[in-house]
Amino acid sequence: MRFATLALLTACGRHEPTAAPPLPNETAAAKTAAAPNPLLPCPVDRPVLGPGLTVERWPLAAKPIAGGAACIDVVRADAATFALKIFSQSTDDPTPRTALTWRDAFHLSAVINAGMFHDSGKPVGMIIADGHERSDDNSRMGGYLAWDPVTAADPAFTIVGRDCPNFDLASLRARYHTIVQSYRMLGCNGQAIPWKDPKQYSAAAIGLDRSGRIVFLHARAAITMAELSATLGAHDLAGALFLEGGPEASLVARGPEGELARVGSYETNFVENDSNTQFWTLPNVIALLPR
Numbered sequence: 001m002r003f004a005t006l007a008l009l010t011a012c013g014r015h016e017p018t019a020a021p022p023l024p025n026e027t028a029a030a031k032t033a034a035a036p037n038p039l040l041p042c043p044v045d046r047p048v049l050g051p052g053l054t055v056e057r058w059p060l061a062a063k064p065i066a067g068g069a070a071c072i073d074v075v076r077a078d079a080a081t082f083a084l085k086i087f088s089q090s091t092d093d094p095t096p097r098t099a100l101t102w103r104d105a106f107h108l109s110a111v112i113n114a115g116m117f118h119d120s121g122k123p124v125g126m127i128i129a130d131g132h133e134r135s136d137d138n139s140r141m142g143g144y145l146a147w148d149p150v151t152a153a154d155p156a157f158t159i160v161g162r163d164c165p166n167f168d169l170a171s172l173r174a175r176y177h178t179i180v181q182s183y184r185m186l187g188c189n190g191q192a193i194p195w196k197d198p199k200q201y202s203a204a205a206i207g208l209d210r211s212g213r214i215v216f217l218h219a220r221a222a223i224t225m226a227e228l229s230a231t232l233g234a235h236d237l238a239g240a241l242f243l244e245g246g247p248e249a250s251l252v253a254r255g256p257e258g259e260l261a262r263v264g265s266y267e268t269n270f271v272e273n274d275s276n277t278q279f280w281t282l283p284n285v286i287a288l289l290p291r
Contacts, residue, residue, distance in 0.1 A: 050255025052081030053109060053288075061230040064221035065200045066266040066274040072231060073262050075110055075216040075253045076209065079156050082288045084147050084214060086114055086129035086178060089121055089283040098279035099250035100261065102287065110253035112216045113204045113244035114284035115182045121283030125181035128173065134284075137169065143184035143241045144169075145206060146176035159208050159239030164188035180206075180286065185229050185240035192233030195225040202264025203228055204249035206286060207240030214288065215240070218251035222266035222274075243286075247276040253288070 047055045056074040064070050087102055089095070099111040116124040123135040130148070142162040149156065154175050160167055161184050172179065185205050187193045203225065205217040215237065219228060225242065232240050243249070246267030253260045265276035 047258055048255075049075075049253055049258045049260070050109070052078035053253065053255045055253070055258075055260055058231060058235060060219065060221055060223055060227065061234065062223045062227035064223050066272075067202060067219070067221035067264075068274070070221050072217055072219040072221075072228070073251060073260060075251065075260065077110065077214040077216075077288050079212050079214060081291060082109060082214065083291050084157070084178070085287050085289055086127060086134075086180070087285050087287055088114075088127075088129070088134060090134070091129075091132075096281040096283075098281055099252045099285060100279050102282070102285050103252050103254065106287065106289075108287040108289050109255065110216055110251070110288035111285050112206060112218070112251050112287075113249060113282055114286045115180060115243050117283055123284055126179060127181070127284065128177070128179040131177045138181060141181050141183055143239075144172060144179055144181050145208075145241055146172055146179045148177040150175055150177065155212070157208055157212065157214060159241065161188050161239075180241070182241040182243060185225070185232055185242050186237060188239075190233065190238050192226075192229040195229055197225055199268035200224055201245040201267040201270075202247070202249045203245045204243040204251055204264070205232070205240050206243055207232065207237045210236045210238050216251055216253065216288075218249060218262045218264070220249075220262060220264055220274075222268075247271050248280045248282065250279055250282060252279075 049055060054076050057071045058074055060070040060072055103111045118124060124138060125141045126137045127134040145159050147157045184193060200222040202220045202222055207215040207217060209215055247264050249264030251262045263276060263279055265271060265274045
């Protein structure tokens with residue numbers, strides 16, 4: 001999404017996007033993989049992509065304005081099998097990359113947006129990767145996903161909110177090597193929250209389920225974030241953060257038994273159609289890689 005100043009109420013929000021156009025040399029195979037593939041109705045089976053990596057589709061709690069089937073794609077990963085890592089164009093590889101090319105270049109199991117970013121590629125929210133601060137705290141954003149704890153006393157992954165009981169950002173920074181900040185999709189107890197933004201768009205998000213598994217989420221179908229929050233709140237998620245919306249919203253996952261590739265399209269006041277079938281370049285991504 002393009003950068004814009006937005007009125008924020010409570011823990012709601014909306015993007016400060018920017019994104020490069022699709023890579024001109026994207027391969028035909030990549031474009032084919034990126035094309036939307038809505039399945040009607042939302043299937044109830046859970047395909048296995050590989051050990052510890054599964055795909056689900058959840059019905060959305062709303063009728064989308066665009067984007068095909070009213071479903072959200074969900075990739076779950078066992079925390080004992082997979083680790084999370086931030087990859088950034090500024091530190092890991094200066095080559096402009098899409099989610100697909102990040103995956104292929106670094107042999108990753110799954111890739112999703114690492115949050116919104118400015119024209120420069122700098123993250124809008126705080127990112128601390130392997131102990132190195134790449135952007136500072138954004139007081140308008142109330143959610144934090146942290147992993148890679150300093151000691152085994154803390155859980156491997158946690159999602160916390162600025163207004164949750166006993167929240168202390170200094171303590172979180174001292175206890176975890178990697179932190180990503182964004183807007184919360186769910187409240188302190190995993191409940192839906194009332195986003196006030198009326199705009200509709202495709203979206204990417206990340207969460208943790210109540211079994212401690214990592215959950216990558218992607219909705220091509222364009223709905224409001226209040227409607228997406230209501231969908232997520234009806235499932236077994238302990239917490240979730242919004243990552244990106246519109247055509248930049250990307251998710252790819254691959255295992256020995258299958259793969260998934262999803263891109264967004266519709267965004268109110270930006271791309272008001274469902275025609276995008278290409279991955280856009282992303283300066284920062286969150287990746288799953290085998291332990």
